[in-house]
Amino acid sequence: MKRSHALAVSVLALVSGTAVAANTANATGPAPRDPAAAAPVRHSPSADAAWCAQQGGKAETRVPYYTGTGNKITPLGGEREMCLFTAADGSRIMIAADTLAADKPTLAALAYVRKPDGPSSPGNPSIAYCQGINGTAMFGNKPTDGGGWGPRNETDPSKAISACMFADGSVIDAWGLKYHKGGVIRGTDLTKKFRAEIPGA
Incomplete structure (x- = not known):
């Protein structure tokens, strides 16, 4: 019973993307990496x-x-x-x-x-x-x-x-x-208006 409960907690943790440490004899190695953590930030x-x-x-x-x-x-x-x-x-x-x-x-x-x-x-x-x-x-x-x-x-x-x-x-x-x-600015110079740091700016 304890083993199946621990397995259920592990599966729930994997599906929800949370890092829940399951205390089982079979739990080895590092926790799964969250793919969202490496994704670029997207703004609304x-x-x-x-x-x-x-x-x-x-x-x-x-x-x-x-x-x-x-x-x-x-x-x-x-x-x-x-x-x-x-x-x-x-x-x-x-x-x-x-x-x-x-x-x-x-x-x-x-x-x-x-x-x-x-x-x-x-x-x-x-x-x-x-x-x-x-x-x-x-x-x-x-x-x-x-x-x-x-x-x-x-x-x-x-x-x-x-x-x-x-x-x-x-x-x-x-x-x-x-x-x-051609060296002509229309509207405004965007060079320093980008959120990101642009190489060469």
């Missing part, structure tokens, strides 16, 4: 928005839109909490709130701070630069397949901001990234 959307506000930005839920030729705009699935910074001259930069508030460096943050070299293009230079540093801002494979992130229920294609997304899911304003590479 409201915590990301709060960090955005602390840095002087405005958090806004944005949705992706496909914009074809003319005035067509089609809302797509999904949404993202973005952080927008607007300067006195009217210029602005947008970055995903969870990219700005991440505890560890992201590819978007590294691209912004380190300003890697990228190709020039006779087409859209922000798209070319984004692609040249292994990101994407494309919504299709044709030049007319445009798109970006805008407020919910947007009807004006020009309000959909083109954003460069990287393999780790981090997102930053494609034009803001391209301008910063």
